[in-house]
Amino acid sequence: MSSNKLAGVFKTLLPILLGTAVYAFGLLYFILPNQLMEGGVTGVTLLLNYAFGISPSLSNLLLNIPLFLLGWKVLGGRSIVWTGIGIGSLSFFLWLFERLIDYGWILPFETQTDYILVSLYAGVTLGAGLGIVFRFGGTTGGSDIVARILGRKYGFSMGQVILTLDVVIIGMSLFYIRKENILYTLVAVFIASKVIDFIQEGAYSAKAFTIISDHAPEIADIITKEMERGVTLIPAIGAYSKQAKHMAYCVVSRQEIRRLQRIAKSVDPRAFIIISDVHDVHGEGFKED
CATH class of the missing domain: 3.30.70.120 (Alpha-Beta Plaits)
Structure with a gap:
């Protein structure tokens, strides 16, 4: 590989690593300790943690591996390679921040009163992380892979598939968390979407x-x-x-x-x-x- 190509790889790789690190931090610092939710496969990992105490880093990796392999087969290796890097790096940073929290080196922002503050900062953090990942051509896997496969096979738009999955997963969380937390989650999701658009330099699809x-x-x-x-x-x-x-x-x-x-x-x-x-x-x- 030439030096120019290698430099191009690092110019894409490093922002994706930074974006997944910011996203993982937002999940474990704001979302998880206050029992808020997220959509997609990330939302499933949160549900598994709330219901059974399963580590988000472990469940994120295990849930995404079969989706990644299916995407590799249907979509092709070249088009999904950065998705694999996004999945791996997100699982790694989730594991890293879990260890730092367990050792007491990071104290999560947990509150019983300032849920609006938590929702705003969670939305900004998650949106910034995903915005950086998306801007440099990566994804964090999960529902993105499902949406691309269904779009290829059946003509559904990515937005339709992702929105449907998010509604189903967030709706399922009503069995495990308070409905007030769902409403605060919607605030965080809205803020995150606006931050993603801002980082992507445009509000259009x-x-x-x-x-x-x-x-x-x-x-x-x-x-x-x-x-x-x-x-x-x-x-x-x-x-x-x-x-x-x-x-x-x-x-x-x-x-x-x-x-x-x-x-x-x-x-x-x-x-x-x-x-x-x-x-x-x-x-x-x-x-x-």
């Missing part, structure tokens, strides 16, 4: 890329193969140079922004890239009518 380059066809081929996103090549003529070239147009989710930028710049460092907000997207890979 997708971004449109217009790439003007002498190597636009090659860029389009790599995007199609590695990201499995459709690309449209548009003939163009430079007004100054009068030379014919192509523009590549592609719409991607927020999590894929940095990945597409890296692909374009790796093929043509001089590529002219325009990134636009997309208010609503209908079609394969996004919202289906």
